[in-house]
Amino acid sequence: MIDLIERLTGTFGPAGSEGKIRALLCEEVGKLNHNYFVDTLGNLVVTVGGRSGKKILTAAHMDEIGLMVTFIDENGFLRFTNIGGVLKETLLGTRVVFENGIVGIIGREKIKEAKNFDLNKLYIDIGAKDRNEAQKMVRIGSPAVFYTPFNRLGDRIVAKTLDNRIGCAVLLEVLKRLPSSLPNEVYFVFTVQEEVGLRGARTVSYRLEPDYGLAVDVTRVGDTPEPDYKMEVSLGKGPAVKIKDSSVICHPQVIQLMIETAETNNIPYQLEVLEKGGTDAGAIHLSKEGIRSGALSIPCRYVHSPGEMVDLNDVENGVSLLLELLKKNW
Numbered sequence: 001m002i003d004l005i006e007r008l009t010g011t012f013g014p015a016g017s018e019g020k021i022r023a024l025l026c027e028e029v030g031k032l033n034h035n036y037f038v039d040t041l042g043n044l045v046v047t048v049g050g051r052s053g054k055k056i057l058t059a060a061h062m063d064e065i066g067l068m069v070t071f072i073d074e075n076g077f078l079r080f081t082n083i084g085g086v087l088k089e090t091l092l093g094t095r096v097v098f099e100n101g102i103v104g105i106i107g108r109e110k111i112k113e114a115k116n117f118d119l120n121k122l123y124i125d126i127g128a129k130d131r132n133e134a135q136k137m138v139r140i141g142s143p144a145v146f147y148t149p150f151n152r153l154g155d156r157i158v159a160k161t162l163d164n165r166i167g168c169a170v171l172l173e174v175l176k177r178l179p180s181s182l183p184n185e186v187y188f189v190f191t192v193q194e195e196v197g198l199r200g201a202r203t204v205s206y207r208l209e210p211d212y213g214l215a216v217d218v219t220r221v222g223d224t225p226e227p228d229y230k231m232e233v234s235l236g237k238g239p240a241v242k243i244k245d246s247s248v249i250c251h252p253q254v255i256q257l258m259i260e261t262a263e264t265n266n267i268p269y270q271l272e273v274l275e276k277g278g279t280d281a282g283a284i285h286l287s288k289e290g291i292r293s294g295a296l297s298i299p300c301r302y303v304h305s306p307g308e309m310v311d312l313n314d315v316e317n318g319v320s321l322l323l324e325l326l327k328k329n330w
Contacts, residue, residue, distance in 0.1 A: 001173055001315065004028070005157065006150045008165035012099050014066030014083050014143045015195045018042055020099070021062045021165075025190050028172050043204045044190040046175065049182035054330045057187045057210035057291075058174075058322065059201050059280040060167030060217065061194030064160070065304055066145040067096060067124070069138055076128030078104065081119065083143060084195030088119055090305045097147035102126055102137045104144065146306040155312050156235065162308040164194070166298050166315060167216040173319045174326065183329040194280055198247065201280035205287035212254065212292050212330055213284035216322065218310070219245075219272050219297035229275045233299050236311040238268030239318035242295035245274035247282020254294030258321070261328065267321050272297050296322055 013021030025044050029036050036046040044062070065084035072078055091106045098104075104126040111117050124144070128134035146160040159165075171188050187208055191200035194217075205213060219242070221227070223234035233240050241258045242250050262269040274297075285293035298318050301309040 001169060002152065002157070004172065005166065005169050006159070008168055009150055009159040009161050012097070012145060013062055013064055014145050015063040015193045016083065017099065017143045018063050018192045022190070025062060025168060025172075029175070032175055034175065039204060039207065041200050041203050042192040043200045045204065045208070046188040047185065048175070048178060048188065049184050049186045051185055053184035054211040055185050055187070055208065056326065056330060057189060057205060057208055057213045057284060058171060059189045059191050059213065059215050059284065060171045061164045061191045061200065061280055062168055063192055063195050064145055064163070064165070065195050066143050068144070069124075069140055069142045072131050072134045072140070074131050076126070076130050076134035078124040078126065078134065078138065079120070080122070080124055080144070085304050087304050088117065088122070091122055094306050095147040096124060096144040098138055098142050098144045103147055148306045156309055157312065158307050158309045160306050160308065162300055162310050163218045163303055166218060166300070166310055170216050170298070170315065170318050170322060174322050177319070177323055179327065182326060184326070186326055191280055198278065198280055198283035202283040202287065205284040205291060209288065210291055213281060214254065214293065214325070215279040215281035215284065215295040216318070217279040217295060217297060218300035218303060218308070219274055220277065220303055221299045221301055224301060231273060231275070233270050233272050235299050235301060235309070236313055237270050237299070239314055239321055240270040240272035240297040240299060242272045242274070242279070242281070242297050245278050245282070246276055247278025248285050248293060248295070250281065250294040251285070251292040254292055257328070257330070258294060258296065258325065261324050262321055265320065265324050267317050267324070269321065270299070
């Protein structure tokens with residue numbers, strides 16, 4: 001899985017500009033000879049299993065956070081806005097890359113007081129000598145993403161956009177390992193625009209009308225020094241069964257099914273209550289008259305930063321748990 005994860009995290013795909021990452025996912029799905037289609041908004045939908053059981057939607061978003069050019073000044077410096085939940089404190093000195101391969105570095109104006117530090121004090125330097133040169137390289141509305149290396153640190157990996165390319169990797173790996181027959185019809189959906197409001201999940205769940213929904217995403221951890229929010233989730237102790245986050249209170253039936261499946265198959269797991277943040281489950285469970293929904297979370301340090309960290313054991317156990325869940329008759 002390491003090579004796959006590295007390719008996924010290294011592929012350009014901010015919310016609203018998912019073309020390249022979707023093409024890579026289509027390529028991977030195509031190798032498995034499953035039926036799939038791309039819907040109007042850009043979600044990639046893979047259908048497997050029989051037609052007689054329940055309809056289960058599993059969703060992992062393919063988009064990442066990023067930046068978008070709003071203004072180019074006379075000296076060629078780019079002003080920008082955020083695409084999704086960009087943390088301003090992580091940006092200074094960070095390299096970014098545009099879809100056409102142009103690389104820039106983020107600098108800032110002089111700031112007299114820390115309270116005045118905001119995105120409007122930052123700019124992207126792409127090495128242009130003036131506005132005319134910069135306009136030949138990028139344009140207003142051009143999106144950019146973090147440009148950082150992929151590193152393996154023992155059982156752990158560090159990369160940009162593990163949120164949520166790691167969820168995409170889990171879905172792909174489960175697709176590879178599925179038995180030839182399943183008791184239910186399962187939709188593996190790689191959604192778009194999660195980072196700007198769970199938009200792809202909202203439209204695709206309305207279209208598919210599943211009986212159950214399960215988001216596969218990352219979650220924050222509480223195992224670093226003085227975290228912003230104290231929580232029980234740690235790296236290396238297994239995937240997390242979500243109980244609640246800002247967007248959803250998970251359905252008790254789904255929670256119990258996930259816990260029973262993990263315990264029956266001796267898969268380590270953790271229970272997750274996330275005080276700030278959400279996943280595609282937040283949109284899925286509100287579709288039409290409501291859908292029983294939950295989420296399988298991969299613990300992740302430094303979420304929404306240029307260098308996120310996950311433990312490969314959690315990823316593998318996440319694959320095992322989802323695989324066993326989909327073998328069951330819901």
